[in-house]
Amino acid sequence: MENLDKVLRVEDLKLHFRTQRGPVQAVDGVSFELERGLATVVVGESGCGKSTLSRAILRLLPRNIHAYSGKVWLNGIDIMTLGDEQFRRKVRWVQMSLVPQAAMNSLNPVLKVGDQVAEPFLVHGKAANKKDAYDQAREVFRLVGVSTDFLERYPFELSGGMRQRAVLAMALAINPDIVFLDEPTSALDVLTQTNIMNVLKGIKRDLGVTFVLITHDIATSSELADRAAVMYAGQLVELSDAGHFFREPLHPYSQKLMASVPTLREDKELEFIPGQPPSLLDPPRTCRFAERCSLRFGKCDEEPPFKDVGGDRWVKCWLHV
Amino acid sequence: MTQETQNVLLSVEDLRTWYELRKWGFFHAGYVKAVDGVTFDLRHGQAITIVGESGSGKTTLAKTLLGLVPPTGGRMDLAGHRYDSERVKWLRFLFKQSERAAWRNKRERRTWIRAKVGFVQQDPYGALAPFMNVRKILAEPLTIHRVPKHDQEERIRAVMEEVRLTPSEDFINKYAHMLSGGQQQRLVIARSIVLEPELLIADEPVSMLDASVRVEILQLLRRIQESHDLGVIYITHDLSTVRYFSEYVFVMYAAKLVEKAEVSELIHNPRHPYTQALLTAISDPDPDNARVFKDVPKGEPPSLAHPPSGCRFHPRCKRFMADLCDVQMPVSFEPVAGHQVECWLYR
Numbered sequence: 272m273e274n275l276d277k278v279l280r281v282e283d284l285k286l287h288f289r290t291q292r293g294p295v296q297a298v299d300g301v302s303f304e305l306e307r308g309l310a311t312v313v314v315g316e317s318g319c320g321k322s323t324l325s326r327a328i329l330r331l332l333p334r335n336i337h338a339y340s341g342k343v344w345l346n347g348i349d350i351m352t353l354g355d356e357q358f359r360r361k362v363r364w365v366q367m368s369l370v371p372q373a374a375m376n377s378l379n380p381v382l383k384v385g386d387q388v389a390e391p392f393l394v395h396g397k398a399a400n401k402k403d404a405y406d407q408a409r410e411v412f413r414l415v416g417v418s419t420d421f422l423e424r425y426p427f428e429l430s431g432g433m434r435q436r437a438v439l440a441m442a443l444a445i446n447p448d449i450v451f452l453d454e455p456t457s458a459l460d461v462l463t464q465t466n467i468m469n470v471l472k473g474i475k476r477d478l479g480v481t482f483v484l485i486t487h488d489i490a491t492s493s494e495l496a497d498r499a500a501v502m503y504a505g506q507l508v509e510l511s512d513a514g515h516f517f518r519e520p521l522h523p524y525s526q527k528l529m530a531s532v533p534t535l536r537e538d539k540e541l542e543f544i545p546g547q548p549p550s551l552l553d554p555p556r557t558c559r560f561a562e563r564c565s566l567r568f569g570k571c572d573e574e575p576p577f578k579d580v581g582g583d584r585w586v587k588c589w590l591h592v
Numbered sequence: 593m594t595q596e597t598q599n600v601l602l603s604v605e606d607l608r609t610w611y612e613l614r615k616w617g618f619f620h621a622g623y624v625k626a627v628d629g630v631t632f633d634l635r636h637g638q639a640i641t642i643v644g645e646s647g648s649g650k651t652t653l654a655k656t657l658l659g660l661v662p663p664t665g666g667r668m669d670l671a672g673h674r675y676d677s678e679r680v681k682w683l684r685f686l687f688k689q690s691e692r693a694a695w696r697n698k699r700e701r702r703t704w705i706r707a708k709v710g711f712v713q714q715d716p717y718g719a720l721a722p723f724m725n726v727r728k729i730l731a732e733p734l735t736i737h738r739v740p741k742h743d744q745e746e747r748i749r750a751v752m753e754e755v756r757l758t759p760s761e762d763f764i765n766k767y768a769h770m771l772s773g774g775q776q777q778r779l780v781i782a783r784s785i786v787l788e789p790e791l792l793i794a795d796e797p798v799s800m801l802d803a804s805v806r807v808e809i810l811q812l813l814r815r816i817q818e819s820h821d822l823g824v825i826y827i828t829h830d831l832s833t834v835r836y837f838s839e840y841v842f843v844m845y846a847a848k849l850v851e852k853a854e855v856s857e858l859i860h861n862p863r864h865p866y867t868q869a870l871l872t873a874i875s876d877p878d879p880d881n882a883r884v885f886k887d888v889p890k891g892e893p894p895s896l897a898h899p900p901s902g903c904r905f906h907p908r909c910k911r912f913m914a915d916l917c918d919v920q921m922p923v924s925f926e927p928v929a930g931h932q933v934e935c936w937l938y939r
């Protein structure tokens with residue numbers, strides 16, 4: 272019965288976009304599991320496919336799809352086989368929700384914030400009437416630390432931090448099992464960022480929500496992480512528990528990435544990674560990091576497997592096979 | 593003049609830059625006080641960092657120093673030339689008398705400042721014209737400053753070498769969109785130093801870049817600063833990058849420099865309650881962070897159109913003293929030599 276605490280299982284997920292210059296392999300064979308109640312952070316450089324991964328899991332797809340395949344089990348049910356209508360009714364926002372990148376600017380400017388947060392309750396039949404929906408909205412507002420006075424306001428009357436909390440409130444409204452947060456704090460100032468991380472920690476502890484936090488900011492990611500996943504050129508290259516990951520990452524890319532993070536208190540030599548990630552139009556058939564890897568050897572000309580190396584760690588590197 | 597003052601490249605005193613707010617595009621409706629009483633000196637060859645949150649006035653300060661926005665009050669001396677708000681008024685007066693004369697003055701002033709001060713602006717993607725290749729982008733400032741054509745090529749190759757856009761043949765005919773983010777930013781830096789300025793203002797030069805490239809650009813700026821003995825003002829919202837770049841740091845909050853100190857002194861002995869909160873808030877990557885709730889002030893930075901009375905941090909400050917902090921604007925105190933703080937706790 273080990274599957275019970277695995278709230279989500281993803282196997283060989285692919286999402287390729289059709290473009291004029293050929294298919295962009297934005298997510299290319301990603302497999303992982305999420306443990307219920309734990310927060311997983313997904314880190315990686317701009318363009319490596321982090322947002323696309325969340326969209327592929329939530330089936331929020333653009334029109335230019337070239338390939339979309341793989342298996343996704345949510346609470347033991349294969350949701351890739353569900354029809355779109357079923358998916359909308361049973362999965363998205365109900366069991367899994369997403370705070371998209373730059374979401375705080377996507378609130379409807381002509382609707383009061385309260386109406387927008389109350390809407391999911393009505394749409395998904397969790398509230399009998401508008402008043403009931405508003406009462407429930409008030410509840411989630413308290414949860415994310417926004418004064419309920421703000422329900423009556425319009426988005427432009429709220430600061431960036433407050434808007435971000437309102438969007439978070441919408442994602443939490445129906446009490447989903449999993450909430451994906453795509454760069455939820457990157458446009459906010461440091462103190463507001465910290466306050467929102469405090470809110471997320473509280474929600475994780477009190478409600479047991481499973482968070483997936485997508486970010487390029489490794490230092491901030493450590494604020495919530497129980498587990499960390501590193502993405503490179505459309506693939507996961509490492510997945511570890513946070514304790515091991517932040518102290519001794521295994522994949523050469525994770526190691527370099529970590530060495531490039533400035534630290535305030537510790538006086539360490541910073542390093543950078545020469546070169547650039549490969550194009551996703553025609554990624555090399557070698558290890559995708561090989562070109563930039565200082566530890567490259569003969570075997571790296573072939574693609575390494577994403578392998579369980581024991582102790583709840585997976586690594587995609589020939590050094591760890 | 594003492595040795596010390598002779599060595600000053602830029603001296604700024606009580607500088608204010610207010611944007612006028614207009615109702616219906618016409619009636620005066622108050623000011624956004626984006627820079628409000630900023631004082632500091634920068635020596636030749638010195639690198640300082642100004643760290644502050646979004647909207648605290650950093651870009652406005654940079655633009656004022658560059659002569660792109662006129663100051664409302666105060667004065668600044670750059671390499672022996674004074675520019676103050678009086679002079680602006682005088683210019684405005686002239687403007688009414690003879691539009692062309694004033695325009696020429698303004699233009700001359702800007703051209704002069706351009707040659708003295710290099711600028712790396714905040715948005716690297718917006719900074720480069722899409723229809724120009726690398727050679728054109730680097731030649732433009734040289735042409736404006738009448739550097740003869742036959743000297744231009746050599747100068748262009750030299751700066752490309754310096755920012756490591758090498759081998760230069762590979763890059764010189766490329767357009768900006770063909771370069772990666774890091775390469776674009778190196779190009780922007782190359783352009784900012786092509787006229788061999790004495791001062792470089794870099795406004796968030798790395799905030800749009802990935803961590804893996806960020807370090808490379810910061811190290812590049814540092815190398816250029818040292819090899820040319822260049823004065824540099826590095827503007828950032830990210831305190832954790834500061835120690836890799838400069839010796840001295842100013843903390844900006846709501847249009848004012850609330851604390852000025854050496855980097856390690858600031859990090860280990862922050863005095864201003866705002867700086868203290870900032871340091872608490874910033875995490876180093878550490879798995880233990882996930883287990884603690886951080887004690888940081890609630891609320892948001894104040895509106896610059898209606899800043900709080902007294903100390904601008906007082907509504908969020910844990911150590912706020914009633915009848916003082918909310919009434920009187922704190923003046924600058926120096927609890928230890930070389931460490932200045934605008935907070936009543938140090939009176």
Ligand SMILES: Nc1ncnc2c1ncn2[C@@H]1O[C@H](COP(=O)(O)OP(=O)(O)OP(=O)(O)O)[C@@H](O)[C@H]1O
Binds near residue numbers: 290295316323487
């Ligand atoms: N609809 C689309 N059509 C074609 N290409 C796309 C589309 N959406 C994304 N891409 C490409 O897919 C790749 C992955 O994009 P994605 O937005 O997932 O990256 P990311 O890791 O979230 O980056 P960032 O940190 O900048 O948000 C990029 O190369 C991007 O240009």
Ligand SMILES: Nc1ncnc2c1ncn2[C@@H]1O[C@H](COP(=O)(O)OP(=O)(O)OP(=O)(O)O)[C@@H](O)[C@H]1O
Binds near residue numbers: 648650652714
């Ligand atoms: N041209 C303008 N007219 C009116 N107000 C302005 C103008 N430019 C900036 N402001 C306001 O002045 C304040 C300071 O802006 P500024 O861009 O200097 O901040 P900043 O510290 O550079 O912020 P960021 O980190 O977001 O770049 C802000 O409140 C901004 O809205």
Ligand code: SF4
Binds near residue numbers: 904906909917936937
């Ligand atoms: S002056 Fe007062 S309110 Fe301002 S930071 Fe110091 S103690 Fe706090």
Ligand SMILES: [Mg+2]
Binds near residue numbers: 321
């Ligand atoms: Mg993204």
Ligand SMILES: [Mg+2]
Binds near residue numbers: 651714795
């Ligand atoms: Mg700015």
